[in-house]
Amino acid sequence: MATIVSFVLLGIGILALVLRRDLVIKLLALGLINASSILFLVSIGNRPGGRAPIQFPGETAVLVDPLPQALVLSAIVVNFAILALALVFVMILVERYHTTDAQRIEQEMSRETDEEETPCL
Amino acid sequence: MSTQKRWIVCSVGIVAFFVVLLSITYMASMPDSADSERYLSIPIEVSGAANRVAGIYLNTRLFDTLIEILVFSVAVLGVRYYLSHSPQISLPSLSESAVVRTAAGILGPLALLLSVYFATFGHISPGGGFAAGVIAASAVLYVAIAQGMQATEARLSPQRIAAAEKGILLFLFLWILLPLAFGDAPLTELLPPGTPGKLLSAGSILPYNLLIGIKVFFGAWLIIAAFAQHRGDL
Numbered sequence: 001m002a003t004i005v006s007f008v009l010l011g012i013g014i015l016a017l018v019l020r021r022d023l024v025i026k027l028l029a030l031g032l033i034n035a036s037s038i039l040f041l042v043s044i045g046n047r048p049g050g051r052a053p054i055q056f057p058g059e060t061a062v063l064v065d066p067l068p069q070a071l072v073l074s075a076i077v078v079n080f081a082i083l084a085l086a087l088v089f090v091m092i093l094v095e096r097y098h099t100t101d102a103q104r105i106e107q108e109m110s111r112e113t114d115e116e117e118t119p120c121l
Numbered sequence: 122m123s124t125q126k127r128w129i130v131c132s133v134g135i136v137a138f139f140v141v142l143l144s145i146t147y148m149a150s151m152p153d154s155a156d157s158e159r160y161l162s163i164p165i166e167v168s169g170a171a172n173r174v175a176g177i178y179l180n181t182r183l184f185d186t187l188i189e190i191l192v193f194s195v196a197v198l199g200v201r202y203y204l205s206h207s208p209q210i211s212l213p214s215l216s217e218s219a220v221v222r223t224a225a226g227i228l229g230p231l232a233l234l235l236s237v238y239f240a241t242f243g244h245i246s247p248g249g250g251f252a253a254g255v256i257a258a259s260a261v262l263y264v265a266i267a268q269g270m271q272a273t274e275a276r277l278s279p280q281r282i283a284a285a286e287k288g289i290l291l292f293l294f295l296w297i298l299l300p301l302a303f304g305d306a307p308l309t310e311l312l313p314p315g316t317p318g319k320l321l322s323a324g325s326i327l328p329y330n331l332l333i334g335i336k337v338f339f340g341a342w343l344i345i346a347a348f349a350q351h352r353g354d355l
Contacts, residue, residue: 007143011136018132053173054246055165056318066173067160073178073251074189081196084344088203095207
């Protein structure tokens with residue numbers, strides 16, 4: 001079930017990333033995609049009747065797979081780092097162009113480039 | 122077909138492609154559990170950590186974790202650099218209500234205590250350095266909400282914290298190279314694993330958890346402080 005939910009979240013994330021023009025929404029979509037991959041990794045580590053992977057000497061209980069959980073840790077940290085950096089870049093763009101609309105920012109940038117390339121008469 | 126409709130069709134197509142591709146990959150080859158079995162077959166006495174996850178990311182796959190810490194440091198550096206080089210903005214200060222400030226003042230120290238517990242007991246119970254660091258940064262954010270950003274920055278100066286953060290990173294890398302001095306390969310465990318389940322066990326995992334906790338705390342606090350300085354206030 002969790003695996004299916006992770007695929008659904010991935011779909012929503014990719015759709016929002018592609019369809020929405022707002023840069024902040026795009027960042028949120030990236031976060032959603034990351035959450036879906038975390039959920040997927042945790043769900044594939046599940047085992048029926050498995051306990052949290054904390055084991056003391058002599059215990060033989062069934063544990064869930066600890067490897068995906070260790071990998072998920074990296075995913076969370078790297079996502080946090082990427083989102084913080086991306087947010088800074090979005091802030092810089094917003095301060096310069098006064099909009100979060102990706103299409104308008106592109107138009108402004110191409111207009112600026114055209115103006116720079118136009119020879120002075 | 123209008124541009125927007127074309128975008129929607131393309132997007133749905135891309136999503137459908139990815140979902141079908143992932144589903145087929147997942148169904149065709151269920152994740153190979155051989156790797157996991159290999160990790161689980163290692164007795165806990167080897168790493169000494171009752172927490173299997175800590176035993177993996179701070180012992181068997183320590184190299185991954187160190188690179189991950191490096192990525193985090195680079196991100197902190199990037200955030201501070203770009204924010205300090207972009208013009209400061211002055212938004213109207215939003216003061217929190219007395220209820221929020223009082224609650225934050227009470228919750229801050231409790232969250233800090235929880236972070237110390239997570240870092241110290243991360244090898245025998247759920248937790249670890251990364252979680253502890255983020256909780257500690259949240260705790261200081263609570264304190265900043267309660268007492269104001271300027272008072273908090275006066276105690277935790279970003280310049281000094283940045284130097285300490287880089288110092289911890291350097292120390293961690295020196296620690297993994299230290300075995301070379303004894304003629305061993307880098308990443309060789311220096312401390313004895315001890316008895317799993319005891320507080321003083323798991324070799325270097327306890328100091329790693331503490332150091333990573335402090336480092337992540339410093340890094341997250343630097344990011345918060347950089348955003349707050351850029352904005353003028355919290």
